[in-house]
Amino acid sequence: MRLTTDWLLDWRRRTADDLTAIDALFEEVHGYSPYEACEVCDEDADCGCPPPGGRVVPADERSRALAERHAAAPGYPAELALFHRVVAEAWLMNVDHGYHLAAAGRPDCCCPGPGHEELAAGVTGFPLGSDGGGLIFAVGTDGRVYRSAGASWESDFEPVQPDLRSFLEWLADAVADFRERTEAFAAAG
Template identity: 30%
Template structure:
């Protein structure tokens, strides 16, 4: 759920994708000159028929929070190795593989949380049934997690601001 308590809206996610991709283009156009080395492959990849099937399989596998389902109906994956320390929203197929291998993440009083993203340092991001996004304090599935955002929308807004600030 987003900050106002409403569910994540797919049209909002589409707008976020368009805006972030445009700002990413600006960032990448001057990356080599600014940083002295070429950028990696940075992209917001929209969903496909294949990724939609993977989302369906993930929904069948686990009680996935509705905002994560909404995100995956629009986005297949996000790979931003050159934004901040790096941000990676994993494809639904990867989330399902990790869920089968490691299970849900247990966070304090939250319902089980599902790891759906990571950063360039190996820290994990998990979304709980409450809609809150949590970040691992170490690069581990089994250590402590701290609140990173009140919702997936806020999490995406944070990433969008990072891209815009760097552009």
């Protein structure tokens, strides 16, 4: 099935709702708040550390303009451009070992690189995000989602999902499952 704006809006809403429910029970279940200050930066908002908890940031005029600029790059995947027209970025720091879907073309600590790299023979990849261990997710010019074997663009990459929608469904399932486990643990409490 194709990725559509309506599907992405629903994905954004469902994922945000699940993250809100997880954050609401997090301290009760885990014994500390997901909103405690970063020990490295002592609440410096520009430290580069991920925000606490989880959130899906809706695209705004600025993020859409950035997405359009990157969408003009040769081979830039149409589904990745559509994703960034709806979602600026997503932080899922309390789900499993954490995930970050980076802003369009933004090389940072979670998704380093110049914006595109060769993933496999004849397949260029564009940054999508990373997990809490630093493994990189990228969308290839063939439409598949790839994951690095190590925390570097120099690592080997392997396909992990046939397309971006499948990857987002997998991620939404992980968030929903984590919510269910968190609620069950709180109820057993």
